[in-house]
Amino acid sequence: MAAEAKTEPxxxxxxxxxxxxxxxxxxxxxxALDADLAVSTQSIKFGKRFPERFFNCGxxxxxxxxxxxxxxxxxxxxxxxxxxxxxxxxxxDQVRLGIAHNELKVRxxxxxxxxxxxxxxxxxxxxxxxxxxxxxxxxxxxxPADYNQAYRAVIDSFExxxxxxxxxxxxxxxxxxxxxxxxxLAGGVDVLREGKDITLIATGHMVWRAVEAAESLEREDGVExxxxxxxxxxxxxxxxxxxSVSKTGVAVTAEEHRVVGGLADAVxxxxxxxxxxxxxxxxxxxxxxVSGTAExxxxxxxxxxxxxxxxAREALLLKPIVSRPPLFGPEWT
Numbered sequence: 001m002a003a004e005a006k007t008e009p010x011x012x013x014x015x016x017x018x019x020x021x022x023x024x025x026x027x028x029x030x031x032a033l034d035a036d037l038a039v040s041t042q043s044i045k046f047g048k049r050f051p052e053r054f055f056n057c058g059x060x061x062x063x064x065x066x067x068x069x070x071x072x073x074x075x076x077x078x079x080x081x082x083x084x085x086x087x088x089x090x091x092x093d094q095v096r097l098g099i100a101h102n103e104l105k106v107r108x109x110x111x112x113x114x115x116x117x118x119x120x121x122x123x124x125x126x127x128x129x130x131x132x133x134x135x136x137x138x139x140x141x142x143x144p145a146d147y148n149q150a151y152r153a154v155i156d157s158f159e160x161x162x163x164x165x166x167x168x169x170x171x172x173x174x175x176x177x178x179x180x181x182x183x184x185l186a187g188g189v190d191v192l193r194e195g196k197d198i199t200l201i202a203t204g205h206m207v208w209r210a211v212e213a214a215e216s217l218e219r220e221d222g223v224e225x226x227x228x229x230x231x232x233x234x235x236x237x238x239x240x241x242x243x244s245v246s247k248t249g250v251a252v253t254a255e256e257h258r259v260v261g262g263l264a265d266a267v268x269x270x271x272x273x274x275x276x277x278x279x280x281x282x283x284x285x286x287x288x289x290v291s292g293t294a295e296x297x298x299x300x301x302x303x304x305x306x307x308x309x310x311x312a313r314e315a316l317l318l319k320p321i322v323s324r325p326p327l328f329g330p331e332w333t
Contacts, residue, residue: 003155005148005180009173012150013111016169017042019154020079020109024050027158031071034081035061040171041081041111061086065094065106072104077158080106084113084168088129095164100138105162109154113143113168114256115284115301116205118294125289125297131261133166134234140165141234142188145207148178149185149231156185168204172294175208177229188232189240195226198312198319199244199251203230203263205298206254206282212305213254217312225312230263238270245277250319252280252312256303259283280315282308 003022023030024046031053038044038056047054057064061082068078080087087095087110099106115125133141140163144150150169157165177192192207193214202210207229214225226244230236245251251271255263264281271277282302290300298304 003151003181007176007179009175010147011171011173012144012147012169013040013042013171015144015147015150016081016109016111016154016167017045019151020046021049022155023158024053027077029075029077030079030158031055031076032079032081033057033064033068035059035064035086037082037111040083041109043079043081043109046079061091062094065091066098068106069094069098069102069104072099072106078106079109081109081111083124084110084126084129085124088126088132088166092132096136099164100136103138103163106164107157108164108166109169110166111169112171114170114205115289115297115303116170116172116256116294117289118171118297119291121291122288127256127258127284127289128261129166129168130233130255130257130263134261134266138163139234140232141168142166142185142232143168143204144231145204145229146174146177148176148181152182153185153231170205174205177208177211185231187237187240188230189237190229190231191226191240191244192229193225193227195224195248197223197225197248198316199226199228199248200254200308200312201228201230201241201251201263201267202254202308203233205256206303206308209303209305210254210308213308213312216305216309221313223312223316230266233263233266236266236270238274241267241270242275245271245279246275250278250315252282252308252315254282254303254308256298257283259285278315278318280311282311
């Protein structure tokens with residue numbers, strides 16, 4: 001079945017369901033498990049096409065991860081689907097000791113990540129899952145930017161190395177960033193827009209907002225912002241990040257997640273070790289989510305294009321201070 005690229009806003013979880021069916025048709029060893037949320041996670045598409053390879057584990061996420069361990073140990077490639085709050089939170093122990101510690105080829109499709117989950121409120125808005133999975137040994141972490149990239153991410157996940165993988169997906173329909181389904185995720189860092197004044201580094205639902213912020217900065221301030229999409233947060237590809245920040249001298253990260261342990265920390269670690277520059281962050285602080293529509297929640301926490309642009313303007317104020325010659329260097333004699 002040939003994949004069809006989308007052009008209108010659509011949720012990344014929809015791509016997960018469609019790509020799972022393609023994987024199931026190509027590989028008999030692919031199986032899918034869900035924790036009674038198959039309609040929401042879209043694994044229902046796989047269940048209808050391959051009922052003999054689909055397992056609804058009920059509201060028992062920990063058991064689902066343990067079942068995935070057994071299936072993976074016998075040569076199957078399990079795709080476990082549930083909300084991010086349950087995949088990374090409730091089932092953390094089973095993911096850590098069962099899947100990651102044993103280096104099993106299990107793919108975790110964690111849907112409804114971040115505050116854009118919306119009306120379900122703080123109890124279900126998972127904002128620390130990337131931090132938990134990044135810190136877990138041997139766990140790969142992938143956060144696609146839109147439907148088309150999410151489709152590629154799921155397809156590529158089968159051929160990726162045998163270490164477990166955490167795929168973070170979203171609930172709301174989001175604008176398309178990639179006009180076609182990419183041929184590959186490659187290293188997981190794409191330059192979407194070239195610029196020389198500042199680097200905007202985003203992941204997931206914040207990528208299209210970063211592109212809008214860059215357009216706003218150029219239109220209103222004459223600032224040429226370079227935009228990077230980091231879809232693979234672990235292992236993060238340092239080359240493109242370093243190349244960009246060394247050119248612009250300052251950066252802003254943007255994520256629908258706590259800045260602690262997420263994209264901001266990953267980028268700052270790369271820069272601090274190899275090319276220190278000021279790196280500001282847009283993301284969740286020391287706070288939980290709130291109840292409201294997806295967009296209202298994003299606006300409440302400043303996770304918007306205007307929020308990124310305003311942060312960039314703050315960051316640019318530091319650029320002349322950092323880039324001036326050393327106080328006692330030859331230029332000052």
